[in-house]
Amino acid sequence: MKIAVLPGDGIGKEVTTEAVKVLRAVLGQDAALELIEAPIGAAGIEAAGDPLPPATTEIARAADAILFGAAGVPGDETIPYAMRPGASLLRLRKELGLFANFRPAFLFPELVGASSLKPEIVEGLDLMILRELTGDIYFGEPRGIHTLPSGEREGYNTMRYSESEIERIAHVAFRTARQRRRKVCSVDKANVLETMQLWREVVTRVSREYPDVELTHLFVDAAAMMLMRAPKQFDVMVTGNIFGDILSDAAAMLTGSIGMLPSASLALDQKGLYEPVHGTAPDIAGRNLANPIASILSMGMMLRYSFNQPGNADRVERAVRKVLADGYRTGDIAQPGCKQVGTSEMGDAVAAAI
Amino acid sequence: MKIAVLPGDGIGKEVTTEAVKVLRAVLGQDAALELIEAPIGAAGIEAAGDPLPPATTEIARAADAILFGAAGVPGDETIPYAMRPGASLLRLRKELGLFANFRPAFLFPELVGASSLKPEIVEGLDLMILRELTGDIYFGEPRGIHTLPSGEREGYNTMRYSESEIERIAHVAFRTARQRRRKVCSVDKANVLETMQLWREVVTRVSREYPDVELTHLFVDAAAMMLMRAPKQFDVMVTGNIFGDILSDAAAMLTGSIGMLPSASLALDQKGLYEPVHGTAPDIAGRNLANPIASILSMGMMLRYSFNQPGNADRVERAVRKVLADGYRTGDIAQPGCKQVGTSEMGDAVAAAI
Ligand SMILES: CC(C)[C@H](C(=O)O)[C@@H](O)C(=O)O
Ligand SMILES: CC(C)[C@H](C(=O)O)[C@@H](O)C(=O)O
Numbered sequence: 001m002k003i004a005v006l007p008g009d010g011i012g013k014e015v016t017t018e019a020v021k022v023l024r025a026v027l028g029q030d031a032a033l034e035l036i037e038a039p040i041g042a043a044g045i046e047a048a049g050d051p052l053p054p055a056t057t058e059i060a061r062a063a064d065a066i067l068f069g070a071a072g073v074p075g076d077e078t079i080p081y082a083m084r085p086g087a088s089l090l091r092l093r094k095e096l097g098l099f100a101n102f103r104p105a106f107l108f109p110e111l112v113g114a115s116s117l118k119p120e121i122v123e124g125l126d127l128m129i130l131r132e133l134t135g136d137i138y139f140g141e142p143r144g145i146h147t148l149p150s151g152e153r154e155g156y157n158t159m160r161y162s163e164s165e166i167e168r169i170a171h172v173a174f175r176t177a178r179q180r181r182r183k184v185c186s187v188d189k190a191n192v193l194e195t196m197q198l199w200r201e202v203v204t205r206v207s208r209e210y211p212d213v214e215l216t217h218l219f220v221d222a223a224a225m226m227l228m229r230a231p232k233q234f235d236v237m238v239t240g241n242i243f244g245d246i247l248s249d250a251a252a253m254l255t256g257s258i259g260m261l262p263s264a265s266l267a268l269d270q271k272g273l274y275e276p277v278h279g280t281a282p283d284i285a286g287r288n289l290a291n292p293i294a295s296i297l298s299m300g301m302m303l304r305y306s307f308n309q310p311g312n313a314d315r316v317e318r319a320v321r322k323v324l325a326d327g328y329r330t331g332d333i334a335q336p337g338c339k340q341v342g343t344s345e346m347g348d349a350v351a352a353a354i
Numbered sequence: 355m356k357i358a359v360l361p362g363d364g365i366g367k368e369v370t371t372e373a374v375k376v377l378r379a380v381l382g383q384d385a386a387l388e389l390i391e392a393p394i395g396a397a398g399i400e401a402a403g404d405p406l407p408p409a410t411t412e413i414a415r416a417a418d419a420i421l422f423g424a425a426g427v428p429g430d431e432t433i434p435y436a437m438r439p440g441a442s443l444l445r446l447r448k449e450l451g452l453f454a455n456f457r458p459a460f461l462f463p464e465l466v467g468a469s470s471l472k473p474e475i476v477e478g479l480d481l482m483i484l485r486e487l488t489g490d491i492y493f494g495e496p497r498g499i500h501t502l503p504s505g506e507r508e509g510y511n512t513m514r515y516s517e518s519e520i521e522r523i524a525h526v527a528f529r530t531a532r533q534r535r536r537k538v539c540s541v542d543k544a545n546v547l548e549t550m551q552l553w554r555e556v557v558t559r560v561s562r563e564y565p566d567v568e569l570t571h572l573f574v575d576a577a578a579m580m581l582m583r584a585p586k587q588f589d590v591m592v593t594g595n596i597f598g599d600i601l602s603d604a605a606a607m608l609t610g611s612i613g614m615l616p617s618a619s620l621a622l623d624q625k626g627l628y629e630p631v632h633g634t635a636p637d638i639a640g641r642n643l644a645n646p647i648a649s650i651l652s653m654g655m656m657l658r659y660s661f662n663q664p665g666n667a668d669r670v671e672r673a674v675r676k677v678l679a680d681g682y683r684t685g686d687i688a689q690p691g692c693k694q695v696g697t698s699e700m701g702d703a704v705a706a707a708i
Contacts, residue, residue, distance in 0.1 A: 029587040077544040113652045116475045145548050154516040155549030162508040191440050194499050195509030221603040228607045249575040
């Protein structure tokens with residue numbers, strides 16, 4: 001097992017350290033495990049003058065899987081794109097063809113109270129948002145800011161999807177649904193955007209190969225509403241890059257504990273990048289306060305998706321559930337009557353529970 | 355007062371009828387009120403073979419304000435754009451320059467229980483989403499579906515904003531905040547999209563003319579999260595057309611009673627189009643079941659914004675609050691112990707309370 005470890009910025013390093021700790025506990029000390037650490041984001045600039053140093057890309061490319069922490073610095077968006085720490089992840093996604101972003105939203109029974117939604121709305125939530133990750137307005141050309149004949153400036157970006165891009169992610173959606181509750185909800189804006197008309201047409205066509213999976217469609221505005229109103233109706237929700245960015249964060253927030261949620265971004269060959277949904281959290285970085293569970297569960301997804309070890313993945317998830325049931329809590333999920341612990345103590349507890 | 359009444363499709367006709375009933379009660383029977391009804395949407399196709407008949411556009415253009423119901427039919431998105439009932443509204447917005455869409459999200463104390471969020475999260479919510487309505491990817495050219503050299507098709511749309519378009523909506527945001535709690539949150543995706551970089555730059559520049567208003571920025575994914583997590587922190591939230599479409603519907607859903615929420619879309623000259631946030635609701639259309647309050651409150655916004663009659667607008671809002679306090683409820687907001695009434699009875703009750 002060859003894993004690239006890219007801790008990145010902010011709390012990325014701390015949480016990734018705990019994920020690796022738990023990984024070693026799962027595999028045993030003499031497993032054939034090759035871990036190669038490389039800098040990315042602001043750490044990449046510091047080490048090599050580039051938020052995505054070519055050496056980092058090469059290490060990631062050569063690995064079977066990538067464990068990613070977080071990248072970015074406050075005020076990121078004012079830095080030119082090529083030197084922007086937060087953009088390094090976008091470039092890596094594109095270069096490695098990591099087109100299928102799995103963002104599960106589920107609720108630990110112990111943490112139902114953390115949601116801002118009423119318990120009956122979210123209890124038992126088990127939703128998979130599948131976001132296309134290498135197309136859409138994120139990467140579409142032409143893009144830029146130019147000056148109009150009138151002398152004022154104009155910004156422009158291009159949303160684009162080809163049939164094959166849509167087909168590829170649609171197949172992933174239907175195959176994923178087959179392992180779950182056999183329902184796919186495709187989210188678009190086909191009533192306004194031609195790109196999304198094609199999206200709906202192609203998803204519908206692909207669905208004929210999966211007659212055992214139910215397909216529904218929602219416009220993105222209605223989907224945002226239904227996520228708030230009745231999220232438990234959804235099984236797999238598939239959508240494009242920009243709508244997926246918005247909806248997957250909204251869905252994560254449903255659970256009230258974004259420090260708990262993992263994600264996986266897969267290429268066609270099962271290579272994957274695994275990262276916690278939370279960001280760099282600069283306010284608590286370096287203080288042993290961050291919740292490492294999202295990173296630990298991301299590592300669990302890595303065992304499942306890239307290394308085909310569902311048994312070990314289950315062990316990771318069970319260990320996390322056990323420490324929660326035993327009352328261990330980092331500050332972000334603190335509850336009266338529970339043991340408040342730091343990042344490394346939480347990692348120790350999960351490793352011990354393995 | 356010259357008002358174009360465009361009931362449109364589904365429940366549009368029923369709710370608009372009640373709004374007009376209440377308007378007459380407010381103004382008294384001998385007010386100089388000129389109401390001109392015109393067909394739009396599927397009704398436009400039926401009457402004149404066009405979802406936006408030229409005569410309807412002319413009537414709307416000549417009026418001081420437009421009272422709109424709802425437009426669209428199920429399966430709308432499969433009909434070519436020019437003949438699509440749901441697209442008639444987009445065309446009207448553009449033709450009349452209705453660039454500033456006000457979407458208030460507030461909670462009636464009687465209906466706190468209807469929200470899917472916990473009462474402490476939403477109680478006292480009073481948020482104004484300001485959505486730019488005539489630019490962005492909704493109208494950007496080039497757009498379409500073409501065939502790539504490889505033989506497969508590709509859909510494309512263009513997000514565009516010019517400096518003057520951004521300035522115009524930013525001024526509206528700051529002026530609106532001055533009449534409220536003096537806070538503007540601008541929502542963009544400046545970390546990924548050049549268009550949104552320009553958005554942030556221009557909004558920041560305009561803010562210097564309003565030193566008494568606090569300006570903050572959020573990326574759209576974070577904004578979707580914060581709306582769910584702590585919506586009461588927001589006063590005015592300003593954003594582009596597509597992000598506004600998603601966020602304003604999410605915000606409406608916060609209140610749990612989308613049948614209650616009005617909206618206004620204004621041009622530079624105070625002309626406005628007023629419409630309930632809910633859609634055509636074909637499942638309950640024509641059965642005296644729809645909630646007319648959103649349309650009645652939209653008419654109230656019309657009195658405030660287009661006719662400069664804040665006193666009468668207040669009377670409309672007070673009358674609605676009174677019938678709610680008196681226990682009148684349509685089916686969508688039914689509560690045990692309340693009087694369930696139909697569309698026209700609700701309109702009668704509000705008119706009587708004026
Ligand atoms: C940091 C940012 C560029 C990124 C995105 O928009 O994709 C993030 O929001 C995410 O969802 O991973
Ligand atoms: C019907 C549709 C085209 C419209 C939009 O996307 O603007 C609607 O969702 C709205 O928000 O008024």
